Amino acid sequence: MLDPVSRIRRFNRAVTSEVGALDTGFLGRGRPLGVARVLNAIGHGRADVADIRDYLGLDSGLMSRFLRSLEEEGLVETVPHAADARRRVARLTPAGEREFEAYEALSNARAQALLARHPKPDALLAAMDLVASALGRDRVSVVEADPACPEARHCLGEYYAELGRRFERGFDVALSRDPDAADMRRPRGAFLIATSDGIPIGCVGLKGTGGTAAEIKRLWVSPAARGLRLGRRLMEAAEAAARDLAVEVLRLDSNSALVEALALYRATGWSEIERFNDDPYPDLFFEKRL
Amino acid sequence: MLDPVSRIRRFNRAVTSEVGALDTGFLGRGRPLGVARVLNAIGHGRADVADIRDYLGLDSGLMSRFLRSLEEEGLVETVPHAADARRRVARLTPAGEREFEAYEALSNARAQALLARHPKPDALLAAMDLVASALGRDRVSVVEADPACPEARHCLGEYYAELGRRFERGFDVALSRDPDAADMRRPRGAFLIATSDGIPIGCVGLKGTGGTAAEIKRLWVSPAARGLRLGRRLMEAAEAAARDLAVEVLRLDSNSALVEALALYRATGWSEIERFNDDPYPDLFFEKRL
DNA sequence: AGCATTAGCTGACTTTAGTCAGATACCTTC
DNA sequence: GAAGGTATCTGACTAAAGTCAGCTAATGCT
Structure with missing residues (x-):
């Protein structure tokens, strides 16, 4: 049997270039990756600024600038938190929704293409679930x-x-x-x-x-x-x-x-x-x- | 059954953060990621400068600077290609070999830790092989x-x-x-x-x-x-x-x-x-x- | 030999990400 | 209501990555 470590590292390489391709896909809409990630986090239902910052591991200054940039583009608006006026809550504008949908469509198309050209999509999905569970157990x-x-x-x-x-x-x-x-x-x-x-x-x-x-x-x-x-x-x-x-x-x-x-x-x-x-x-x- | 596309995207997220963790591990040796990637590409047997550049998707200017930086550190040396004096061939010095081994040890330790804490390492490896083959078919x-x-x-x-x-x-x-x-x-x-x-x-x-x-x-x-x-x-x-x-x-x-x-x-x-x-x-x- | 092409190098530049020290407004607690 | 803590914002900065035009030297082709 092949060395398990080299099998894992082959997996890492295969997946790194896939992830890289996904990132460049995100870049395809003329927006830096960091800003795009914030837009997508909001689209996926994260509203609290601190929550997004925590999820993406961003510095508060950087996070603030990303939000300003999205506001200037007219994709996001922020309002004070109902219970705590120090905190801010972000949500997508209609234009932001459309932009988010465009990103979603990109990701979904990639995912569907991968499944469509595989001979055993169910086995592939099960394998991905297993790997995702092993990697994401924390x-x-x-x-x-x-x-x-x-x-x-x-x-x-x-x-x-x-x-x-x-x-x-x-x-x-x-x-x-x-x-x-x-x-x-x-x-x-x-x-x-x-x-x-x-x-x-x-x-x-x-x-x-x-x-x-x-x-x-x-x-x-x-x-x-x-x-x-x-x-x-x-x-x-x-x-x-x-x-x-x-x-x-x-x-x-x-x-x-x-x-x-x-x-x-x-x-x-x-x-x-x-x-x-x-x-x-x-x-x-x-x-x-x- | 759950939406296949969201399963794939969960996989992407799990794997992205794993890859990110690997990258920060690579940063642990006080060298920017780009330079570290070049060092590792050479360690893995890529010698031709153009080949490395192509593999890592780098601009020729950037590649050149990364190589100079590795040469200044005494980790890499470049010699003209035997058959074509325009091309250059890079190889690790003994110090470079040691540094490369240190990166290898980092990756291997990660891989082994992942396997060691999984209840069914064989199933995990088989799943990783399947996913890597599906992603890397090109x-x-x-x-x-x-x-x-x-x-x-x-x-x-x-x-x-x-x-x-x-x-x-x-x-x-x-x-x-x-x-x-x-x-x-x-x-x-x-x-x-x-x-x-x-x-x-x-x-x-x-x-x-x-x-x-x-x-x-x-x-x-x-x-x-x-x-x-x-x-x-x-x-x-x-x-x-x-x-x-x-x-x-x-x-x-x-x-x-x-x-x-x-x-x-x-x-x-x-x-x-x-x-x-x-x-x-x-x-x-x-x-x-x- | 002459000319276009190629590989790599260099300098000057921009973009992106990230860091850090205040500033401000607000909250909690005593 | 004062003290201390928190969430966000701003300005000033750095590091890293990436881009681009132009250069040199070697090569391939006619």
């Missing part, structure tokens, strides 16, 4: 979200599909005790999503009762991100949310086909208990006191 | 090489391993008519290797007789690079080499398990003929007149 963030938002629905869809593959007789949500979304929202419960650069790669639900007991549901980690201790991080966040809601006892049901999850529960202080529901899918039941 | 070069060089041996090893997996009863080189390496070297034959950024990803052998007949052997394409028409390119290069050797008739033997190769032969003017050897593995035989 940039994964776990945040509370609504269990009905698009990101949550994506995670749940993947979760059901995975159960369908794992269980011998498949999986049908309708037969399972699907928790009411309201039970996974504050103040009764919570729903947590792990994202990497905006892409959802894992989730967990905390189904509350309003009392001191709650249940962990829907723990899922994207195949590309497995082994990176994301499940553990999600469970820790769910337990923290439970403590925050004054929950004292957590329960969960699981299935012996879900070996990674079972190993995680056993390693993090969960103890097996008797069956506590009549859902047809689970065959193992756990409890943890907080 | 940078694949097919060159003649010695059939006993390390790159060729790597390809042949992978080829035998693949046959072992594909054939029901496995594959043992000792039982096959392994061509003598001398038959795949000029002036009797040729051996061609496809490389992507220095990594071998495919090969083909032309086994000559010294007369007007020759045989195609050992056509192999790395799994990560399949579907990118590399097999076709290798065969075209082999046919060109055969014409160059005044070969008029090409033959080859194959096996019905090698479906991609068979499709390629049938699509590129080969016609099936009677068995022409008693090798135990092949069950299909082809011929092509040049």
Whole structure:
């Protein structure tokens, strides 16, 4: 087998020139790269000036000049922050929106061209997800979200599909005790999503009762991100949310086909208990006191 | 399923910051990035000044200044090209070698750290190979090489391993008519290797007789690079080499398990003929007149 | 031999990115 | 309401990268 390090370095070289090409694409619209990056950060929903500065790693003076330059071009306008008049909030003008869309079109066209000329686009995407997860493991963030938002629905869809593959007789949500979304929202419960650069790669639900007991549901980690201790991080966040809601006892049901999850529960202080529901899918039941 | 384009763009972001981190690592040795890149290009075997300039996309004036700066540091020396006194050839001094090694150690340490903390390093490497092949398909070069060089041996090893997996009863080189390496070297034959950024990803052998007949052997394409028409390119290069050797008739033997190769032969003017050897593995035989 | 071409070098220049020290206005806390 | 801290802005600066025209010397071609 070839030296792993030289394989990685070949990858670096291939990707460096691709990234370089992307940068020159950004330069293609007659604007320096730094300014274009700020415009795109705003277009992607970053509004707070400090947030953009932090995301792009810019000096405050430089950031200020980039913003002035975008304002002079008529692409961006800044207004004071509603709650703190020291801070400023940036947003695109209609002209800025059009310019942002032009950048998006450039990136999208590149991405589509890459996929279109590849014989196995699905395999290529899966490989890119795996690499992106490996490289970006330090940039994964776990945040509370609504269990009905698009990101949550994506995670749940993947979760059901995975159960369908794992269980011998498949999986049908309708037969399972699907928790009411309201039970996974504050103040009764919570729903947590792990994202990497905006892409959802894992989730967990905390189904509350309003009392001191709650249940962990829907723990899922994207195949590309497995082994990176994301499940553990999600469970820790769910337990923290439970403590925050004054929950004292957590329960969960699981299935012996879900070996990674079972190993995680056993390693993090969960103890097996008797069956506590009549859902047809689970065959193992756990409890943890907080 | 998530939008493929946003998955690719997440990949781009993950990789951009990785590449950026690598660049700042390169800056850690107190030398501007441009100069460091030239030093590394020379260390990686690029000697011709014009070649380096082309590879790094530099203006000739800038390139010249970078070289002067490296010469002043005592890391590089330039001498006139043996055949063309206008051109210059750069090479590392012993001090330059040491400095280059220090950069190499930095890159290698990064790569090893990435692998070490990943749960499935083999899967990660395979994914990186696939992505690198997809991105670098325009940078694949097919060159003649010695059939006993390390790159060729790597390809042949992978080829035998693949046959072992594909054939029901496995594959043992000792039982096959392994061509003598001398038959795949000029002036009797040729051996061609496809490389992507220095990594071998495919090969083909032309086994000559010294007369007007020759045989195609050992056509192999790395799994990560399949579907990118590399097999076709290798065969075209082999046919060109055969014409160059005044070969008029090409033959080859194959096996019905090698479906991609068979499709390629049938699509590129080969016609099936009677068995022409008693090798135990092949069950299909082809011929092509040049 | 004569002439266009090529590779590399040099000097003068611009653009871009980034740094740093105040200045200003605002916020939080005591 | 004073003190100390924070977010942003401005001006003055530097480093690095890149551009461009013109130069020299060697080469290829007729």
